[in-house]
Amino acid sequence: MTQKTDHILEARNIKKYFPIKGGIMKRTVGHIKAVDDLSLSIVKGETLGIVGESGSGKSTLGRVILRLLEPTDGRIYFENEDISKLKNRQLRPLRRDMQIVFQDPYASLNPKMNVQELIEEPLLVQTSIKKRIREEKAISLLEKVGLRADDRLKYPHEFSGGQRQRISIARALSLNPKFVVCDEPVSSLDVSIQAQVLNLMADLQEELNLTYLFIAHDLSVVKHISDRLAVMYLGRLAEIAPKKNLYENPLHPYTQALLSSVPSTDVLNRRQKIILKGDLPSPANPPSGCGFRTRCPKAHDRCAVERPELMDAGEGHMVACHLYA
Amino acid sequence: MSEPLLQVKNLKTYFYLEGKKVAKAVDGVDIHVHPGETVALVGESGSGKSVTSLSILKLINKPGKIEDGRIILNGTDITPLSEKQMAKIRGKEISMVFQEPMTALNPVFTIGNQLKETIRKHTRVSKAEAERKAIELLKLVGFPRAEDTMKEYPHQLSGGMRQRAMIAIAISCDPKLLIADEPTTALDVTIQAQILELLNEMKDKLNMGVLLITHDLGVVAEYADRVMVMYGGQIVEETTVKNLFLHPKHPYTQGLLDSLPSLEKEVDRLGAISGMVPPAYDFPSGCRFSDRCRHVMEKCRTEIPDLKPIQTGHNVRCCLYE
Numbered sequence: 219m220t221q222k223t224d225h226i227l228e229a230r231n232i233k234k235y236f237p238i239k240g241g242i243m244k245r246t247v248g249h250i251k252a253v254d255d256l257s258l259s260i261v262k263g264e265t266l267g268i269v270g271e272s273g274s275g276k277s278t279l280g281r282v283i284l285r286l287l288e289p290t291d292g293r294i295y296f297e298n299e300d301i302s303k304l305k306n307r308q309l310r311p312l313r314r315d316m317q318i319v320f321q322d323p324y325a326s327l328n329p330k331m332n333v334q335e336l337i338e339e340p341l342l343v344q345t346s347i348k349k350r351i352r353e354e355k356a357i358s359l360l361e362k363v364g365l366r367a368d369d370r371l372k373y374p375h376e377f378s379g380g381q382r383q384r385i386s387i388a389r390a391l392s393l394n395p396k397f398v399v400c401d402e403p404v405s406s407l408d409v410s411i412q413a414q415v416l417n418l419m420a421d422l423q424e425e426l427n428l429t430y431l432f433i434a435h436d437l438s439v440v441k442h443i444s445d446r447l448a449v450m451y452l453g454r455l456a457e458i459a460p461k462k463n464l465y466e467n468p469l470h471p472y473t474q475a476l477l478s479s480v481p482s483t484d485v486l487n488r489r490q491k492i493i494l495k496g497d498l499p500s501p502a503n504p505p506s507g508c509g510f511r512t513r514c515p516k517a518h519d520r521c522a523v524e525r526p527e528l529m530d531a532g533e534g535h536m537v538a539c540h541l542y543a
Numbered sequence: 544m545s546e547p548l549l550q551v552k553n554l555k556t557y558f559y560l561e562g563k564k565v566a567k568a569v570d571g572v573d574i575h576v577h578p579g580e581t582v583a584l585v586g587e588s589g590s591g592k593s594v595t596s597l598s599i600l601k602l603i604n605k606p607g608k609i610e611d612g613r614i615i616l617n618g619t620d621i622t623p624l625s626e627k628q629m630a631k632i633r634g635k636e637i638s639m640v641f642q643e644p645m646t647a648l649n650p651v652f653t654i655g656n657q658l659k660e661t662i663r664k665h666t667r668v669s670k671a672e673a674e675r676k677a678i679e680l681l682k683l684v685g686f687p688r689a690e691d692t693m694k695e696y697p698h699q700l701s702g703g704m705r706q707r708a709m710i711a712i713a714i715s716c717d718p719k720l721l722i723a724d725e726p727t728t729a730l731d732v733t734i735q736a737q738i739l740e741l742l743n744e745m746k747d748k749l750n751m752g753v754l755l756i757t758h759d760l761g762v763v764a765e766y767a768d769r770v771m772v773m774y775g776g777q778i779v780e781e782t783t784v785k786n787l788f789l790h791p792k793h794p795y796t797q798g799l800l801d802s803l804p805s806l807e808k809e810v811d812r813l814g815a816i817s818g819m820v821p822p823a824y825d826f827p828s829g830c831r832f833s834d835r836c837r838h839v840m841e842k843c844r845t846e847i848p849d850l851k852p853i854q855t856g857h858n859v860r861c862c863l864y865e
Contacts, residue, residue: 271731378819408587408758413802413815420812435731438761442804442813465806477806479736481761484807485788488765493740494733497701 225295226397226429227283228259232292234275234282234453238502250502252278254453255292257528260397265423265430267444267461269437269476273498275453276433280399283431284316285309296397314344317390321402323382327374333360333385334370340392359388364418380411384418391422399431404439416443437480441465446534449473452501452509455528459535469537472510508540516541546618547575548752549599549637549720554612556591556598558823566823568594568607570776573850576720576752581743583755583763583784586773587799589820592756595773596722599754600637601629617719635665638713640742642725644705648697654681654708655693658715665716680711684741703734707741714745721746724756739766760803764788772796775831776823778850782857792859794836830862838863 232253240247252275260266270276281287283294285301294302301312320326327336337356341347347355357367363384374382383403390398400419404412420443423430434440440447441461448458449470457470468474475492482489494513499505505512511521520540528538551574558566569591576582586592598609601624613622616636621629633639641647649657658677662668668676674693681689684707697705706726713721723742727735743766746753755767763770763784770787772780772795780793791797801814818835827833833843843862850860 271733380819408820409760409799410587410802410816411819413804413813414817416804417812417815437732438804438806441806442810475733479732480806481735481739481759481765482807483760483764483788483800483803483805485764485785487807491736491740493736497703497734498731 224262225259226262226297227431228295229279229283230257230293230295232256232279232282232294233290234278234287235290248502251453251504252501253282253289254504256450256453256455257292258448258455258458260429260431262396262429263427264445265432265443267440267447268431268433268450269435269440269447270450271435271498273452273501274450275501276450277401278453279450280318280401280431280433284318284399286318310344314393315396316399317393317395317397318399318401319383319386319390319403321405323374323379323386323406326386327382327389329374332371332373333365336374336385337370337389337392340389344393355392356388359392362391362422363388364414378411380407380415383407383415387415387418387422391426394426395428397429397431399433401433402435403432405434405436412439419443437477449476452499452504454509455536455538456510457535457537457539458528459531459537460533463533463535467535469531469535469542470510470539471514471516471541475515508538545577548578548617549574549576549754550613550615551575551595551599552613552615554595554598554614555610556594556603556607557610558607560606560824564824567776567826568823569598572612572773572776572778574599574754574771574778576754578719578752579746579750580769581746581753581755581767583757583767583770584773585757585760585763585770587758587820589823590773591776591823592773593724596639596724596754596756599722600633600639601626631665634661634713634718635716636718637720637722638716638718640706640709640713640721640723640726642728644702644709644729645697647709648705650697653694653696654700658693658708658712661712661715676715677711680715681708684708684711684714684745685737686711702730703737706730706734706738710738710741710745714749714751717749718751720752720754722754722756725758726755727762728757728759735762742766760788760799772799775821775826777831777860778858779832779860780858781850786857790857792853792857792864793832793861794838794863795832798835798837830860 233255234253235249235251237246238248268276282289334356337359338352341352365384404415432443444461446460447464449456451472456472468477475494478489478492496513507523508521508526511517526538526540528536531537554569554572556569558568572595584592599614603609613620655677659673662673662676678689681692686692727738767784770784771778774795780796791800798816816835829844829846830848833839848860848862850858852858853864
């Protein structure tokens with residue numbers, strides 16, 4: 219099935235359940251519902267930010283969308299082509315167009331490869347470009363991400379965290395992808411370095427016409443880089459909206475609490491904090507009805523029985539909460 | 544103003560590395576904390592803020608050494624104290640809450656065990672009395688089923704709950720000074736808000752002085768009274784929280800604030816600081832920020848500026864203000 223839209227990627231009713239094995243027979247005794255019936259689409263050239271706390275399923279979603287993890291159910295369309303059932307071999311050409319930058323640049327770069335080899339590796343796997351051209355390409359990529367051509371013979375341990383993340387970005391961009399999943403790319407960096415990398419990512423997006431799915435737990439960072447934002451809670455979307463709407467008029471009680479919890483450097487206007495009680499429930503045993511009701515200051519009877527569906531609140535603002543039904 | 548609870552004077556902690564390299568992790572730091580006051584020490588990785596806190600507790604091991612300086616707690620100089628005497632102060636007079644509660648708590652003992660151990664070590668109470676006090680403390684820091692929690696192991700608790708348990712242990716002997724080293728960095732933002740509120744509440748209740756070590760300027764803005772910005776092992780700016788965020792003077796502080804994305808205002812580009820923090824064994828010879836500074840002048844390269852008041856209660860270490 220194909221359809222014409224300006225969506226580069228569309229995910230429909232994605233579910234990703236991880237089995238929990240127990241007993242001596244290692245039988246499946248339950249499931250962690252990391253992503254539970256979630257749909258979203260990403261427009262060409264935009265940055266969609268995904269925020270959520272640890273355990274909300276945001277990283278799993280990023281990996282399922284790239285088919286690095288098999289979805290339990292649901293469909294993924296990349297450039298209007300259904301890729302949810304493609305075999306690994308069929309996926310390989312698509313990998314050029316879809317790349318990922320991981321959180322931890324200490325773990326995601328092979329310590330035994332030098333920078334040149336790291337950046338060339340995707341070209342070697344995916345293309346038959348000659349060695350000399352590969353080298354030229356690696357140098358131009360290094361310069362593009364703000365490193366020097368002389369750095370290409372160094373190894374990852376010789377670089378700082380920020381520089382390593384630049385190498386990861388150069389590596390992800392080596393095949394001229396259209397779509398990049400950025401999974402907490404700046405969370406392990408200091409603020410001054412974080413700003414450098416965020417600026418770089420914004421420049422590259424403009425120059426190369428990239429589409430980003432930007433996953434992070436830091437709401438200020440996500441707000442800065444994104445056009446639209448999705449808030450995840452227990453594997454589901456709580457709210458999705460253009461950035462301005464989400465920050466100025468958050469509808470979901472969880473989004474409201476989340477935004478109010480971010481410590482602000484505005485010493486003159488103090489925000490009223492909504493302090494949530496308790497922790498995120500276990501995704502193995504989510505509450506009935508609305509997943510957020512156990513911590514929600516506005517929960518009522520209906521929330522325990524009926525799961526709220528995502529509904530339109532106008533101007534592309536969607537919210538899953540019974541308060542607005 | 545009351546007598547300061549903690550005074551650190553000209554603290555220098557150096558690490559002697561291979562190849563005769565000397566890392567001046569902390570290089571002439573002065574701190575004072577009053578009872579009931581939260582002083583934040585803010586800086587990026589490698590600025591020396593954690594080494595400062597460990598030095599105050601004299602927890603520096605080889606190849607590190609406290610080279611110089613005095614640490615005065617409640618009018619008594621604790622610098623010359625022996626390891627045995629320090630053990631009586633740690634956990635009693637000065638307590639510490641660490642960043643990662645999973646590594647700070649002992650995984651093979653129950654929460655109750657670890658709480659009672661601290662209480663019995665520093666106060667002469669019976670086992671039953673310690674048990675009662677431990678349960679009371681757990682209730683105080685927000686464990687609704689404190690009696691059950693006593694029997695639980697750290698791995699059975701969530702990150703936020705473990706940090707609550709850490710705080711219970713830290714305040715168990717009514718310390719006068721609490722050092723909180725990145726207490727919420729490992730936590731989600733909604734949990735962070737819970738823990739910071741709890742720390743604030745405990746501070747008021749026990750009239751403790753708190754030295755809050757963090758890299759998060761938002762946390763500083765919301766929870767500290769005074770703030771010290773650290774760079775390259777030195778304090779580069781020191782003032783009230785309001786002053787720092789409204790009138791930052793040091794180019795490094797200004798750069799940090801510009802590089803911070805914020806929920807309130809919308810900017811196209813973040814004002815990044817170029818370059819990176821130099822390693823502690825290879826500081827520039829003059830001002831340690833000179834290599835990254837926008838306003839660098841000739842003399843910045845040769846002389847280290849002093850930390851000087853530019854107005855009452857606002858000290859800056861920068862040649863621009865000399």
